[in-house]
Amino acid sequence: MSPRRTTRTDISLRFEEEGxxxxxxxIAGIDEAGRGPLAGPVxxxxxxxxxxxxxxxxxxxxxxxxAAREEVFDGIRxxxxxxxxxxxxxxxxxxxxxLQATRLAMVQAVNQICPSPDYxxxxxxxxxxxxxxxxxxxxxxxxxxxxxxxxxIAKVTRDRIMMEMHELYPMYGFDSHKGYGTEAHRAALKQxxxxxxxxxxxxxxxxxxxxxxxxxxxxxxxSGIRKTK
Numbered sequence: 001m002s003p004r005r006t007t008r009t010d011i012s013l014r015f016e017e018e019g020x021x022x023x024x025x026x027i028a029g030i031d032e033a034g035r036g037p038l039a040g041p042v043x044x045x046x047x048x049x050x051x052x053x054x055x056x057x058x059x060x061x062x063x064x065x066x067a068a069r070e071e072v073f074d075g076i077r078x079x080x081x082x083x084x085x086x087x088x089x090x091x092x093x094x095x096x097x098x099l100q101a102t103r104l105a106m107v108q109a110v111n112q113i114c115p116s117p118d119y120x121x122x123x124x125x126x127x128x129x130x131x132x133x134x135x136x137x138x139x140x141x142x143x144x145x146x147x148x149x150x151x152x153i154a155k156v157t158r159d160r161i162m163m164e165m166h167e168l169y170p171m172y173g174f175d176s177h178k179g180y181g182t183e184a185h186r187a188a189l190k191q192x193x194x195x196x197x198x199x200x201x202x203x204x205x206x207x208x209x210x211x212x213x214x215x216x217x218x219x220x221x222x223s224g225i226r227k228t229k
Contacts, residue, residue, distance in 0.1 A: 039199060044105035189204070
């Protein structure tokens, strides 16, 4: 039997309330975006919400339209006590594998929160190598408000990065599939070869030759991801 699919009505603040009742004061929800794509970074977010937080349409980012995600993203950023974002580029994903890259991005996101959170709620069966007490929650992005908020911050941030990458490498269609292995993306890989932001260790990219796209310019990171101020 497949795991039960959770819905919007499953999302609540019960995990946060349990943390508050056990003495926590700054609880961060953590989630990632971009483990599966053939190109681009993995992005993680950490979000500290005020106690009793409520926002219409808050949900797992995968269940929202792009327009709804942008709207909820703005609401989260306005109301959150703190947010942090970690970004790990494709070269590092290839070097250490995507699970370790996900953990690294999550730790980066947590380290941006100041003052530091004293309790972490993490999507999935993932734990982090930090001293902060933590609780992994399978399907946390559909069960826990803080994790759902983090999923939206991570997803919108990554989508915006991939839109920028489309300007550099328009032949791949990153504006539509955001690096995922769609039929159109795989066809473009066969036609043009891989570019600097493709994950060379991934099936679908591995074994495909390098394209003729120029290396990232001085205004970009070594991953091909443009640096922002």
